[in-house]
Amino acid sequence: MRQQTLEALKDKGFRLTKIRKLIIDVFFSNADAPISAPELRTHLLALDVKANKTTIYRELDFLSAQGIIVEINAGDGKKRYELDRFGHHHHILCLRCSAVECVAIEDCALEEQLSRVDLKNFKVTGHALNFFGICAGCSPCTEC
Amino acid sequence: MRQQTLEALKDKGFRLTKIRKLIIDVFFSNADAPISAPELRTHLLALDVKANKTTIYRELDFLSAQGIIVEINAGDGKKRYELDRFGHHHHILCLRCSAVECVAIEDCALEEQLSRVDLKNFKVTGHALNFFGICAGCSPCTEC
DNA sequence: TTGACAAATGCAACCCCGTTGCAATACAAT
């Protein structure tokens, strides 16, 4: 999967630079949690790579334009990105530590109903459903 | 309604300053559209009142703490505020002009189902549902 | 009406996220 992504970029005439490859690696290594631009920079630093913030933003735009990642909004006003291979789903945000997880609503007619919502005066093209709460790591232990 | 709001503040020992009263007026005059801090500043300027941006942010915090307004997130990363008297509802954002409108989902079991969503590992305390689209003003006329 | 005190405001300085123009660098193909 990662390899195909790289080759597809090369075939289109784009270069596989060190930073670009590492950024793609970060997304494949953290496929379960959307990543913000500052977080991505931190991930790179952990790999001993200092990337200019301009480069980070430009690369996120580039990978989005190439359909490799998608921007998501988890409800706290910060842009995050994740690999574009999970289809439509939603997110949950921890109000204490800002952790975000992806969630899919499958067991009820909710998603189907959402697609039918008709809002007067607006041509609706999409929606975002975000849940808020406290993640397991932030919840006090129930045993002690 | 506006008068009760002002008297309630006074009863709690807070002052009814010129700016504070005008801000409350702006919210009551635009009860259908959530307002951002910069927008609020513009509204005041239209009334020939220059308020320092620090004052704007502090007043928004104050009115939120007093339960008069609530912060909402319409999905574009900008904080907006509206009077806290409409109960739980959702919002729709115009992707072209960034206009936001409040929408209530009443005609289906959607809201009830949302409240039942159970997400493992998270203690869910709430949710936000945002719709995206093109508003009437931004849609090309269907007649011509 | 006038003080006095606390609440509210303005100002300056700062932080963070994100963007732009332009010069320097590094891919990758020849």
Place this chain on the structure above:
DNA sequence: ATTGTATTGCAACGGGGTTGCATTTGTCAA
């Protein structure tokens, strides 16, 4: 190895938001 251009870095900027501190203003009581 050379070369053309995609990519990167740098500096500077803008918007949104916050903080400390000095100044103003609303309120109430004398």
